[in-house]
Amino acid sequence: MKTKKFIYGILSTFLLFFLFVASEILASIFVQDETLKDTLQAASRYLIAILGLFLANKLYGTDFRFRSKGFAKGVFCTGITLMALVVLNLHDDFSQPEISFAKALPRLIFAFICNMGTGMFEESMLRGTLFNSFRYRFGESRKGILKAVLISSTVFGLLHFSNLTSSPTRVIATTSQVIYAIAIGCCLACVYYITDSIWVVSVLHGLIDFTSEFWDCFINSNTGLAVQKATEDITLSEGIYAVSVTVVCAIIAFIQLHKEFGKRKTE
Template sequence: MNKTKYRLGIILFIVVYFVSTILLQFINGIGAGMVDYMIHSIINVAMYIVFILAFGLKKSLRFNLKSLGEGIVVGGAFTLWTVFNIFYYIIRGIKEYGTPLMETKGIIIFVIAITIGAGMGEEFLTRGVLFNFIRSAIGNTKAGIITAMIIPSMAFGLKHLGNLSGCSDPTPVYAQVIYAIGIGFLFNAVYVRCGNIWACSILHAAFDLSVMVYFCIYRNEGLEGVGSLVAEWLGYDALILKGVAITVGFFAVGLFLIRDSKLQKCIERYENEALEN
């Protein structure tokens, strides 16, 4: 019965998600600015939380310092990459511009919007709803968990196709779609290991901000030129190959994180939570 409930839940969520997306775009227009993006993100996060709670997965929202720290440690390679980006781009911004071209109020709104939109919104969507619903619909087996990791990763990558709007050269966006699939898979592996969605949310928001701090805050370019941001970040040559390389690398790391000796403990945790529900 539980599996059927979550299968129906997936269908219902997909319908509600697309209807709400269309309505929000109709009300405010596409790409209406960071304030509208923040408001949309808050509405979306609220919707994801409603689904998570309605289907008895409230434990997936729990905040625990121990598992939070475990998630950041388990995501070690990604954590180090993020820390490197933060220091590199802040130092570069200071050297080239001294102070950010974006005004202080804009910086605050930007940071809050990205934290809610990417950190919470995309994580609650892909991990909180999609991963948990798919895993519960298939079953807590190795095959079920890996399947539940792959599908949200693909959805996370394809979600970035929205950045094609107003983009003169689609190649950087295609590269972003590809490497986002790998990043999504790694986040799923971290989530399976630590069971703390807030760890993934923090890593996600910190990474996005680490890349954007120079391009969006110091140079004040905004998010309209995501394609050029990705191209400059990766380097302009062989963008697709670089995207593939990142994805292959993160898939390898993700599979290592959920190797059999570690995955069994995770399966036992999921089974115990299912019994409690």
């Protein structure tokens, strides 16, 4: 029975990913208007996220009810390293605005909604079903939780190699993003285990994605800068910097996890 539930969890993860890819492709093929396409894709992510939470609840009895108590502490204290990345994104990605804040505001609101949907979808899939399936399989020991954290985070990172299909010239950017995502995945998995809240990690994930696109909302889409940002690769030093920062964050997250093991007296 344990093996069967584990396999169902893995299959559920693949189902959620398949639905995501299918919705992205269908929207791209049949919808020409970019705003409508982005809206439909965002809506599909929210719907798939709800399905993911439902599957995790049915398989492992995971409680995904929103609990306001401890939510702020989870985001700003347990997730402090990830909030630091949010601030760092705003600092490192700054570029001189080409349009005013008033004109950029609708884009900012839309980007926030879309990225929160992405955060919710990816967390429901990767922490809700994938992490919990490995957690169920390996057990609640320190070794079991660490395995679940590392494996689910590695899968999360490797999925980002798919970005090469749309931007084949961004090899360094994509490779560093894969390592970056593995480290971020470890942070998110640790925060999820400590807080026992999918909503905390969904918000943190969404904020990281949103702030990485924040300054793009101030770029005129008709200028060469927008095209350059989408197609130009980063330098090796930029890639090493991004990876180094997230690896430090992952180390801090594992220290937090070790302390949590001590509090729970996990063997």
